[in-house]
Structures are given as structure tokens and as C-alpha cells.
Amino acid sequence: MVQCAKHWQNTMTDTPILQVENLTTHFFLKQGVVKALNDFNMTLKKGEILCVVGESGSGKTVMALSLLGLIPFPGKIMSGRAMFEGTDLLTADKNKLRDIRGKDISMVFQDPVTGLNPVITVGEQVQETIMVHRSISKRDGQREAIAALNSAGLPDPKRIFSQYPFQLSGGMCQRVMLAMAMVMKPKILIADEPTSSLDVTLQAQIMGEIRRLRDQAGTSIILITHDMGIVAQMADQVAVMYGGSLMEFSSTETLFMRPTNPYTWSLLQTIARIDQPDKSLRQIPGSMPNMIDMPDKCPFLSRCSKALNSCRNGGRPPLEQVTPGHMVACYNRMYTSD
Numbered sequence: 001m002v003q004c005a006k007h008w009q010n011t012m013t014d015t016p017i018l019q020v021e022n023l024t025t026h027f028f029l030k031q032g033v034v035k036a037l038n039d040f041n042m043t044l045k046k047g048e049i050l051c052v053v054g055e056s057g058s059g060k061t062v063m064a065l066s067l068l069g070l071i072p073f074p075g076k077i078m079s080g081r082a083m084f085e086g087t088d089l090l091t092a093d094k095n096k097l098r099d100i101r102g103k104d105i106s107m108v109f110q111d112p113v114t115g116l117n118p119v120i121t122v123g124e125q126v127q128e129t130i131m132v133h134r135s136i137s138k139r140d141g142q143r144e145a146i147a148a149l150n151s152a153g154l155p156d157p158k159r160i161f162s163q164y165p166f167q168l169s170g171g172m173c174q175r176v177m178l179a180m181a182m183v184m185k186p187k188i189l190i191a192d193e194p195t196s197s198l199d200v201t202l203q204a205q206i207m208g209e210i211r212r213l214r215d216q217a218g219t220s221i222i223l224i225t226h227d228m229g230i231v232a233q234m235a236d237q238v239a240v241m242y243g244g245s246l247m248e249f250s251s252t253e254t255l256f257m258r259p260t261n262p263y264t265w266s267l268l269q270t271i272a273r274i275d276q277p278d279k280s281l282r283q284i285p286g287s288m289p290n291m292i293d294m295p296d297k298c299p300f301l302s303r304c305s306k307a308l309n310s311c312r313n314g315g316r317p318p319l320e321q322v323t324p325g326h327m328v329a330c331y332n333r334m335y336t337s338d
């Protein structure tokens, strides 16, 4: 009996809600091809928080926009599969995808202009979302919209309710979108750097709200960030990206205990340390490679202190399993399996 219950519980938490395989998205510019995302893979399980982390320009936003069919011209999804409840998001028709975006998967955009209607007040947009999902009176809808704006960290939510997106800062628009996502209780929430412009107190409040959405509604979360501190606080699983490639994927614990890709290792060194405050702003030496017509090699090659001849001569390192659930793309792993 006990074994049965345990088995059931395991199946619940291990059930993937979204499975992405070999997702590749390129932008075709006059100057050449920007290989923004190459062979990206991930599995998002029900009710988990997956953090996607990497420096600016590593392909995080392109990955999220690809999943939702929102890649702008001259971008093109070259290959891949993204299975959500039996539907491949990459080949689903426009109406089906719009349906899924409205109901099952919602995104808080890094660029807030993308997500809100410019000619409707933000409060009405949240209220409308509540009323589409639940049969409640207009007055109750308004009350709940104000509460949602409040819990998304917006000051003076009654006043904000009747303002238009252009009257708010980018960070405030992001919080309005977060409020909308929270009232929808989607199956998946994708939040793209939702707190990057905020002070630590507000950041902590919003992270608390995101966690509560997961705990209370069972929402699976893809949280995009460049901040390893947020990863440590929030993530169950982590996808580390660099130069359009997935470098490492594992549970948070494994990533911090046994970072295996030299890039992950470097990223961990950038975390502010209480015992070494003077080194708190340490940067990884060198800069991101030019993504236009990038050779099919490890994107970290030019900055990597562990590079071997095989890295210089080989192609892009394939993603390989080190231990179950721990995937790494590297010819010279810093840790091998135990």
C-alpha cells in the first residue's frame, strides 16, 4: 500500500509537462546568420521551477519566444520539437497556439511592450483575464484585479488600475503581466528576467509570489535569469546557456556541488561571496563570441581555460549524460561521473 502511494507520487512529480528536443533558431541578417539557439534540449516537470541562466546574449529569450511561436522576422526555427500535452508547439497551427498561450502557457516578457494592449488600462486587462477564467461579477473582478496588482508588487494598485501601459515603467508593465499570469493560474509560466531592474526587497517579494503560484496552483515555472543568486534560491532544475548553446542541465544541488562544464564553473565564481566582498563583482574574462556566422564549435572555446586540442579541432560538443538527470556539453569536463 505504502509502496503504491509512493510510486504514484513519484509519477506525479516526474511527469514532464514540456519536453524540448534539438530546438534550433537562427536569424538571417544581411551581414550573415545569427545562430541564436542551437540544439537546445530540456525537460520541464509538473510543478517544478526550472531556471534558465546565462549571460546576456546567450539565447534565453530566443528559446522562450521560439516555444510560443513568437520569433520575429528575419528569425526562423530551423528544427526541433517541443511537446506540450501531446501537441508539438513548433508545428501547431496559429489558432491552437494562440489558445495555448491564452490558457495554458503564459509569459512575462523581458520586453514589456510585447505583452500588453496599449489602448486598454492595465487594470481592465487584468480584470478581463480574471473574468474570462471565472464567472464572477464585474465588481468582484475589479477587486481581485487590484489585489493581484498588489501581490505582484505594484505600489498604489488602485491608481495603477486605471493607467495605460505607456504611463508605467518597463518594470511595472512586467509586474502587470505577472499579475495577469497569476490570476490565470496557467499550467506553465515563463518569466523572462522578471526582476532584473528591481531592488532586492521587491525582487524577494516577486520571487515569493512566483513560488506561491507553483505551491498553490501547481504551475510549472521557467524562470529566466542571469543571476546565480536567484537560481540558488528558486530553482529545482537549472539549464545553463552560453552563446546559443545549452552547456549544462541538472538539478540545482548537483549544479552547485558538481559544476561540470567549465562555463558553469566560471559562472559560479561570479556569485557575490559574503566572506570575500571585494571579489563580489568578479567577471568572466573575455567577451561573448560574435554570433554572426559563428563556427560550429564550443561557443566558450575562446574564454575557456580548460580547452583541449579536441575542443579546437572538434565540432560543437554534444550534450551527454554524466549521471542520470545531469547533462553536459563539453569535451573536457571538470568533474566526471562518480
Ligand SMILES: Nc1ncnc2c1ncn2[C@@H]1O[C@H](COP(=O)(O)OP(=O)(O)O)[C@@H](O)[C@H]1O
Pocket: 027, 034, 035, 036, 054, 055, 056, 057, 058, 059, 060, 061, 062, 063, 072, 073, 074, 075, 291
Ligand atoms: N530579432 C532579432 N534579430 C537578430 N538577432 C537577434 C534577434 N533577437 C535576438 N537576436 C540575437 O540572438 C542572440 C540571443 O539573444 P537573446 O535570446 O535575446 O539573449 P538573452 O535573452 O540570453 O540575453 C543574440 O546574439 C541576439 O543578438
Ligand SMILES: [Mg+2]
Pocket: 060, 061, 062, 110, 192
Ligand atoms: Mg533576454
